[in-house]
Amino acid sequence: MIRQEFSRADPKRRTALDPKKRQFAPATFQNVEYKHRLNFYVTPPTADITLEQFEQWAIDRLRVLAEIEACSFRNKNLTETAAHMKPLLDKYLPLTSSTSNSAATQIERQKDHYSHFILRLAFASTEDLRRRFSRAETTLFRIRFQDNDSRERQKFVEGLNLDLEIVSDEERREYAEELRAAGGGFPKRIEEESYYKVDWEKVPELIEHRRVFLKGGKAYVPGREQLSMVIAEFTNKLDKALETTSRALPRLDEDDRLSPILTHLSQNFTTPDANYSSSSTSLPGADISARNIDTLSSSFPLCMQNLHRSLRRDAHLKHFGRLQYSLFLKGIGLNLEECLVFWRGAFNKITDDTFNKEYRYNVRHVYGDVGGDSNRRGNGYSPFSCQKILTEHPPGPGEAHGCPYRHFSIDNLTALLQQVGVKDHEVLKGVKEDKEKQKFHLACNRVFEYAHKQEIKKVRDDGTWGAAQLETIVHPNEYFKRSYLLKNLGKNPTDGGGDVKMED
Known part of the structure; x- marks a missing residue:
């Protein structure tokens, strides 16, 4: 005998959707x-x-x-x-x-x-x-x-339906002195201004600055203060x-x-990420060569200045330091041949044979000269953004990569800043406060603005650069480009004359 199983649920009732399951219904x-x-x-x-x-x-x-x-x-x-x-x-x-x-x-x-x-x-x-x-x-x-x-x-x-009650003419006349006093004597003729009654909790900004008359839990808000009511409702x-x-x-x-x-x-709300583009950070015609890196380093952000100083001091950088710095140098326009010359000269305590065996391949790989097909097609890796430096591969003992604003103690950070020329007490105090609030990119921008304050004032005053060209820096290569252009105002990187204009 074949048994049949029947559902006890009424088929007619199954079309009704359980309210608890409505979230799984087909979306409209x-x-x-x-x-x-x-x-x-x-x-x-x-x-x-x-x-x-x-x-x-x-x-x-x-x-x-x-x-x-x-x-x-x-x-x-x-x-x-x-x-x-x-x-x-x-x-x-x-x-x-x-x-x-x-x-x-x-x-x-x-x-x-x-x-x-x-x-x-x-x-x-x-x-x-x-x-x-x-x-x-x-x-x-x-x-x-x-x-x-x-x-x-x-x-x-x-269209917001803010539930605003219009103050009647009678009330305006009754409280004319109070309304005028709250408005700082304005308007002289109370009938010239419209007023709304709202719950006092809705206009904390106006109450804080004593710009409204309060009575019976209601704030009498002049029409000219409409913005405060709308903003309070929005928030x-x-x-x-x-x-x-x-x-x-x-x-x-x-x-x-x-x-x-x-x-x-x-x-990324801590530090917004930035998409790297070689065309937006390049400086055609500038002398980006191995022999000129020491000079150019004055325009490097602190993270790259620290790597450069460590390299010159020790004649060596560990793996992640070499990777971070090589990608940055590639991003400022140093080509593969010059990069190999730079690293060979910097690693001056080892033989050519050791350099070729242990380090040459890694530099070529960064540029996409060797490695997998996808790496070569993409011309190697892109320079690290501030976000990547902040969040990936924190430095360990003996390593110099990372972000000094994040990874250094405040004493070591202050010492490094003073070594690179930042000695203003207020700037150092501001950097300390930024670090405590974990606003590392703002600390970096604070130092940038201090180091270039005269040049920034000039391009703002003469209208050469707009706000979009002075927005918060979130990439080391953008830091270098902006610093280089500001320090070379009025010079063409190609021939030493003409105007230098920053790309959007």
């Missing part, structure tokens, strides 16, 4: 029409994008947020930050106005929408990352709000959303496509 994707340039990022995006877009959009936004944070650590006010960020926003995260009728408007706003939510995933894991992300995003929103067309801005605010919503996102993160651990990308992005 839809494209969003972006009516406004500004965005409160309330609704998560649902349309398909590629993994390449996912990562590149996030990296572009990360560059913007990291630079905003750098402006904060340099104590730039909002006006200075906005001016500094404008070319960077135009480059990495442009947002044209609705009146421009640009075909790229929706694509730009989609990138802005998606990149925010991608980084929200990346930075929701810890309280420190959430706080820093919220602060940088709030500053970005504030810059955009103030830069927005007034009519577009008003339409956006009207409040974002902070709550980040808390919610942090609780949902464990569900993403099983996705082996996204988790590595998100981890990489969150690590």
Whole structure:
């Protein structure tokens, strides 16, 4: 006899989806029409994008947020930050106005929408990352709000439904003196200004600076202070959303496509990574030769100056030191033949036979002259970025590679900085504070700005360089290029005359 098993579940009831299992239901994707340039990022995006877009959009936004944070650590006010960020926003995260009728408007706003939510995933894991992300995003929103067309801005605010209660004419007259006092005597005629009543918790900035009248738990906010109300609402919503996102993160651990990308992005908020490009860091015509490395080393970042000084002192570097330094020299334009000449001359305590047997092959491999097919096709390895130097292969005893700002004790770091000419007490104090806060790239940029303060002032004053050409340095080879160009202002690397202009 064949037994048949029957389900006791009613077939008609199986079509009803268990609410606990709704998260596994087929997702519904839809494209969003972006009516406004500004965005409160309330609704998560649902349309398909590629993994390449996912990562590149996030990296572009990360560059913007990291630079905003750098402006904060340099104590730039909002006006200075906005001016500094404008070319960077135009480059990495442009947002044209609705009146421009640009075909790229929706694509730009989609990138802005998606990149925010991608980084929200990346930075929701810890309280420190959430706080820093919220602060940088709030500053970005504030810059955009103030830069927005007034009519577009008003339409956006009207669509927010901020639950603002308009203060009646009777109340304005009743509290006219208090309202005028809170406004510093402005307006002289109280009927010239509109006022809103909001819960006092929503406008902490205005209360802190005593710019509103408080009564019965309500803040009487003048219309001219609309920005503070909108900013407070933006920050409040974002902070709550980040808390919610942090609780949902464990569900993403099983996705082996996204988790590595998100981890990489969150690590890079300490020091944003930089894609190396030989064309963007090259100096055609400059004397990049073995005989000139000692002279050029004055323009090297501290990590490479430390390697160079150690090499000259000991006539030797261990493996990772040779690798880090060889890749850097390759990146500044030292060709293979000259690099071999340089290393042979530097290793002056060994014989030619020892050098050829133990070291020559490694230098050729770095340049892609020998090794696997993929290595040769790619012309060898790329120079290490600051992020890679900071996070991979920390130096051990007798090793000189790595980042001095991270891997040195504060006493050894201070001594090295003084040896290379940084003796200003305030600069050294600032570097110490940056190191304590683990802002290693800001310490490096602080030293760069001190060493080139006169040249930087000149190119800013005469408009030769814009903010995009003076953004935070995140690659040793970019440090060298920028230093070389600043130190050789007015000289052409080819013939010693003419202007030197930095590439974007």
